[in-house]
Amino acid sequence: MSLSRLTIDSALILLIDDTPDNLRLLAKILESHGFKVKKTVSGKMAIQAAQIEPPDLILLDINMPEINGYEVCQQLKLQEKTANIPIIFISALDQITDKIKAFELGGVDYITKPFQESEVLARVQNQLIIYEQRKMLVAQNKHLQQEIQERQQAQADLQELNRCFEQQIIQRTAELQRSLEFEERLKRITDIVRDSLDETQIWQAAVAELVVGLELDCCYATICTNDLKTCAVAYEYNKDSETDWGITCIKQIKSWVEFPTTMRKKHSTQFCWYFLNGEDEIERKYAILLCQIFDNQKTLGSLWLFKSAGKAFDELEVRLVKQLANQCAIALRQARLYQAAQAQVEELQKLNQLKDDFLCSISHELRNPIANIQSFIQLLETELTSLNHHNPKISQYLVILHESCQGELQLIQDLLDLQYLNAEFYPLQFTTINLCDWIPYTIEVFIIQSQQQHQNLQIQLPPDLPLLTTDISSLSRILRELVKNACKYTPAGETITITASHQNNHLHLCVLNSGVEIPEAELSHIFDKFYRIPNIGHLTSGGTGLGLALVKKLVEHLGGSIFVESRPREICFTLVLPLLTECNYRGERV
Numbered sequence: 097m098s099l100s101r102l103t104i105d106s107a108l109i110l111l112i113d114d115t116p117d118n119l120r121l122l123a124k125i126l127e128s129h130g131f132k133v134k135k136t137v138s139g140k141m142a143i144q145a146a147q148i149e150p151p152d153l154i155l156l157d158i159n160m161p162e163i164n165g166y167e168v169c170q171q172l173k174l175q176e177k178t179a180n181i182p183i184i185f186i187s188a189l190d191q192i193t194d195k196i197k198a199f200e201l202g203g204v205d206y207i208t209k210p211f212q213e214s215e216v217l218a219r220v221q222n223q224l225i226i227y228e229q230r231k232m233l234v235a236q237n238k239h240l241q242q243e244i245q246e247r248q249q250a251q252a253d254l255q256e257l258n259r260c261f262e263q264q265i266i267q268r269t270a271e272l273q274r275s276l277e278f279e280e281r282l283k284r285i286t287d288i289v290r291d292s293l294d295e296t297q298i299w300q301a302a303v304a305e306l307v308v309g310l311e312l313d314c315c316y317a318t319i320c321t322n323d324l325k326t327c328a329v330a331y332e333y334n335k336d337s338e339t340d341w342g343i344t345c346i347k348q349i350k351s352w353v354e355f356p357t358t359m360r361k362k363h364s365t366q367f368c369w370y371f372l373n374g375e376d377e378i379e380r381k382y383a384i385l386l387c388q389i390f391d392n393q394k395t396l397g398s399l400w401l402f403k404s405a406g407k408a409f410d411e412l413e414v415r416l417v418k419q420l421a422n423q424c425a426i427a428l429r430q431a432r433l434y435q436a437a438q439a440q441v442e443e444l445q446k447l448n449q450l451k452d453d454f455l456c457s458i459s460h461e462l463r464n465p466i467a468n469i470q471s472f473i474q475l476l477e478t479e480l481t482s483l484n485h486h487n488p489k490i491s492q493y494l495v496i497l498h499e500s501c502q503g504e505l506q507l508i509q510d511l512l513d514l515q516y517l518n519a520e521f522y523p524l525q526f527t528t529i530n531l532c533d534w535i536p537y538t539i540e541v542f543i544i545q546s547q548q549q550h551q552n553l554q555i556q557l558p559p560d561l562p563l564l565t566t567d568i569s570s571l572s573r574i575l576r577e578l579v580k581n582a583c584k585y586t587p588a589g590e591t592i593t594i595t596a597s598h599q600n601n602h603l604h605l606c607v608l609n610s611g612v613e614i615p616e617a618e619l620s621h622i623f624d625k626f627y628r629i630p631n632i633g634h635l636t637s638g639g640t641g642l643g644l645a646l647v648k649k650l651v652e653h654l655g656g657s658i659f660v661e662s663r664p665r666e667i668c669f670t671l672v673l674p675l676l677t678e679c680n681y682r683g684e685r686v
Contacts, residue, residue, distance in 0.1 A: 289427035
């Protein structure tokens with residue numbers, strides 16, 4: 097709705113004039129144009145009417161009995177309800193002084209009698225528009241004031257909120273910093289206790305770090321029985337020179353009847369304790385945090401933390417102590433398992449030493465009588481020859497006895513060699529050799545044996561094979577054992593091949609025999625002592641059962657490695673040895 101339309105439809109105008117004809121004329125003019133009009137001939141009655149129902153505009157005559165228009169205007173302006181109502185003065189007086197006085201008292205316009213209808217309507221409408229605009233402006237100002245207040249309040253609230261946020265940020269930053277310090281301390285303690293297998297060091301690290309990190313007055317680590325009734329102090333730290341009061345306090349707490357039952361249900365508990373020393377009557381009040389160290393529901397020990405009663409343990413500190421207790425439980429379990437394992441290792445070492453001593457002793461004890469038997473066999477052969485007594489069966493028996501003695505002596509020698517290798521008493525003497533010349537000479541006896549067994553033994557070596565620096569005695573025994581093993585299990589008509597190659601500064605020496613295979617399940621046991629592969633080939637296994645075990649030990653003694661492969665109708669043993677330079681092998685094995 098427009099402002100002019102609102103003025104016509106709803107404006108209320110109060111007419112004040114002691115002349116009824118003037119009132120009727122003005123009322124007729126205004127009402128004919130849609131204004132609402134109230135009339136009064138008395139100034140006093142006009143003041144009361146304006147208070148009861150404040151009009152939108154007042155047309156006020158100056159010359160009235162009892163109280164003139166100026167006085168009415170003054171009183172209306174003094175009252176809150178009517179102070180802002182626009183007043184148009186009506187008078188026959190046309191002096192400048194009268195008009196100035198009217199404006200000075202608060203009038204907004206001045207109409208001179210006799211008045212013209214068009215002038216009255218124009219001045220009335222103009223003042224109503226101004227009045228409405230003023231009211232709108234006042235309302236807008238009021239709204240703006242309210243909005244300003246709201247914004248100021250919002251700004252104050254925002255400042256308060258920012259202040260709270262800043263405090264929270266500072267507090268949270270401090271908490272995070274403290275949490276990071278605790279995490280770093282926990283990591284440091286964890287690294288110490290995790291890497292240690294000494295219980296005393298574990299307790300010491302835990303107690304020392306807790307005292308420094310949590311600013312404790314004292315801290316105790318106790319080893320408890322599972323019923324929590326008795327405990328022994330594993331490690332302690334007390335800032336006070338008097339160390340007995342803490343132990344006394346712990347004893348008093350543990351003497352509480354319900355203590356074991358209560359602590360079995362809790363990982364940790366915090367309480368205040370009042371302690372009075374009977375001798376010097378010194379009062380001590382402490383906040384105490386007790387944290388149990390469990391291992392599969394078994395109590396390993398406890399951590400007792402003491403600080404001044406006014407400084408309770410907060411959630412972060414309790415969490416740190418719990419995490420530390422868990423790490424201590426893991427470390428203690430590891431330490432005790434290590435101690436048990438060490439005890440078992442020592443016991444096994446003792447048993448192994450007894451076994452080695454027994455084998456060495458029995459080997460020496462057996463060597464002499466077997467050597468004597470072999471000597472007497474030779475004497476017996478000599479006597480039979482001198483008597484010209486040729487009995488085929490006796491000769492056969494003597495051959496069997498001789499071979500049996502040789503086998504037993506070889507077994508004893510293999511056992512002694514294994515013991516020497518295990519004890520690292522087997523010396524190495526390095527020599528540089530040419531394999532192309534050395535291998536045929538070393539296995540010459542097996543070349544003859546293979547021909548007698550209708551086997552084909554081949555040596556395939558490249559001409560550019562580098563020289564090898566090694567212990568000839570050990571390598572000779574390795575090669576002979578591998579070739580002897582191949583001759584034993586290779587069927588007639590099959591081939592035994594010895595090859596060598598140079599790869600990555602290492603020598604690969606292979607002994608390959610055809611016509612036979614090793615079951616996959618047996619490959620992992622091939623180098624075990626006294627192990628014989630069942631049902632391999634068409635020959636009996638024979639031997640001491642220590643040959644390949646001795647080969648593996650000798651290879652390791654030379655700093656090399658050996659492995660076996662079973663292919664279709666083919667077995668291959670591969671020996672890998674480092675190619676040593678002069679500076680590598682002089683005086684010691686690499």
